[in-house]
Amino acid sequence: MKRLLKVICLVGVCGCLLYLTGCDPLEDERPVQAEGLHINEVYASGEDWIELYNDLETSKNIGGYFIYDKASSKYTIPAGTTIQAKGFLILVCNDLGVGLNTNFKLSSTGETVYLENSSGTLIDRVEFPELSGGQSYGRYPDGSASMAISGTPTRGTSNGGSLTPAILSATRQPIVPGLNESVTISCTLVSTQGLAAVKIYYRFNGGTYASAAMTLQGGFYKATLPAQATTGKVEYYLEAEGTNGLKSYEPATAPNKVLSYLLNTDPLPNLFINEFMAANTSCCPDNSSGTAAYDDWIEIYNAGAVAVNIGGMYVSDNKANPFKYKIPEGQPALTTIPPGGFLLIWADNEPEQGALHADFNLNAAGEDVGIYYIDGRTINEYTFGAQTPNVSWGRTTNGASTWKAFTTPTPGQSNN
Ligand SMILES: [Ca+2]
Ligand SMILES: [Ca+2]
Numbered sequence: 001m002k003r004l005l006k007v008i009c010l011v012g013v014c015g016c017l018l019y020l021t022g023c024d025p026l027e028d029e030r031p032v033q034a035e036g037l038h039i040n041e042v043y044a045s046g047e048d049w050i051e052l053y054n055d056l057e058t059s060k061n062i063g064g065y066f067i068y069d070k071a072s073s074k075y076t077i078p079a080g081t082t083i084q085a086k087g088f089l090i091l092v093c094n095d096l097g098v099g100l101n102t103n104f105k106l107s108s109t110g111e112t113v114y115l116e117n118s119s120g121t122l123i124d125r126v127e128f129p130e131l132s133g134g135q136s137y138g139r140y141p142d143g144s145a146s147m148a149i150s151g152t153p154t155r156g157t158s159n160g161g162s163l164t165p166a167i168l169s170a171t172r173q174p175i176v177p178g179l180n181e182s183v184t185i186s187c188t189l190v191s192t193q194g195l196a197a198v199k200i201y202y203r204f205n206g207g208t209y210a211s212a213a214m215t216l217q218g219g220f221y222k223a224t225l226p227a228q229a230t231t232g233k234v235e236y237y238l239e240a241e242g243t244n245g246l247k248s249y250e251p252a253t254a255p256n257k258v259l260s261y262l263l264n265t266d267p268l269p270n271l272f273i274n275e276f277m278a279a280n281t282s283c284c285p286d287n288s289s290g291t292a293a294y295d296d297w298i299e300i301y302n303a304g305a306v307a308v309n310i311g312g313m314y315v316s317d318n319k320a321n322p323f324k325y326k327i328p329e330g331q332p333a334l335t336t337i338p339p340g341g342f343l344l345i346w347a348d349n350e351p352e353q354g355a356l357h358a359d360f361n362l363n364a365a366g367e368d369v370g371i372y373y374i375d376g377r378t379i380n381e382y383t384f385g386a387q388t389p390n391v392s393w394g395r396t397t398n399g400a401s402t403w404k405a406f407t408t409p410t411p412g413q414s415n416n
């Protein structure tokens with residue numbers, strides 16, 4: 001639809017020049033007629049919000065103004081809403097559509113938000129880029145045309161004259177470290193402008209945090225965490241400090257919630273990816289929502305002699321990311337597989353439907369499927385090719401090394 005409209009746009013009113021500069025009727029390309037009220041900062045991960053800023057010397061009544069990301073569903077700011085001179089107002093973007101809660105959310109992959117006055121005149125527009133958790137996009141200083149990503153959102157207060165360096169998400173090598181193995185942590189920054197230092201803080205088994213400088217090597221800020229000779233948990237987080245003294249963290253919740261890895265030598269349980277379906281249109285419904293939904297599924301088989309609670313373990317559709325979906329802990333009645341038993345996990349990208357609903361689908365064109373221990377070690381994984389709708393792919397007998405197509409699938413039941 002968008003493409004079609006673009007073509008109409010190309011040959012129609014907009015003409016080639018505007019088309020080349022991004023003419024898209026789904027985006028509002030009217031000139032902004034500024035009146036001193038700005039979209040000053042946006043935040044798109046977790047509880048989304050938009051910060052408005054009144055750059056005037058007088059308070060401003062913005063009742064009846066419109067804020068939106070889609071012109072087809074503009075949200076009307078309630079009557080009587082005012083912003084003080086040089087003041088800020090937060091609109092929470094949570095789909096509620098009441099009071100200062102807008103009828104839309106923001107996309108963390110980036111989009112455009114618009115502000116109109118009560119006459120429908122476009123008075124501001126901000127196109128924001130992809131934002132990582134904990135990052136905002138705003139004007140520096142408040143109300144100016146200079147926009148940047150910051151690692152320190154300032155919800156409802158001044159953005160300040162300079163931004164805090166923002167860390168792009170950290171990576172770890174190896175992703176599943178073992179005993180006596182040093183670990184390299186890397187990150188990049190959104191901008192190195194005004195950067196004073198990048199540091200890593202780390203600790204072992206709940207001790208006190210040590211810190212180390214992260215140094216620029218081949219475009220990445222890197223630090224190496226020392227090898228550990230005993231089992232336990234390594235926790236770490238990163239800090240970027242600006243020359244303005246402001247600091248941002250990865251994860252943004254640090255030091256309360258941090259990144260970590262486990263060094264663990266437990267023997268792995270005897271579990272198999274036993275059968276799965278990557279294209280379900282009529283086979284076997286997931287009734288969790290109250291209506292039949294034909295979702296992808298993964299069957300796990302416990303070939304061991306003892307029950308295994310998979311709470312805290314992971315399933316993934318990507319061998320390179322064993323930590324993709326953590327089976328919730330604390331629900332052993334749901335997540336324990338008896339010896340010789342089976343457990344069905346819906347790969348429906350609907351984790352809100354319960355403990356046994358992973359946050360991914362299986363690709364019918366082929367990909368990986370695996371189950372991983374609490375420390376990320378591989379219990380069992382498999383790479384499959386293109387799948388036929390409503391035909392499952394499973395081990396010829398439970399736990400066997402050979403696979404075949406099942407025209408009569410047995411989700412949660414023996415393949416034999
Ligand atoms: Ca702010
Ligand atoms: Ca699928």
Ligand SMILES: [Ca+2]
Nearest residue numbers: 286295348350
């Ligand atoms: Ca479902």
Ligand SMILES: [Ca+2]
Nearest residue numbers: 410413414415
């Ligand atoms: Ca089966």
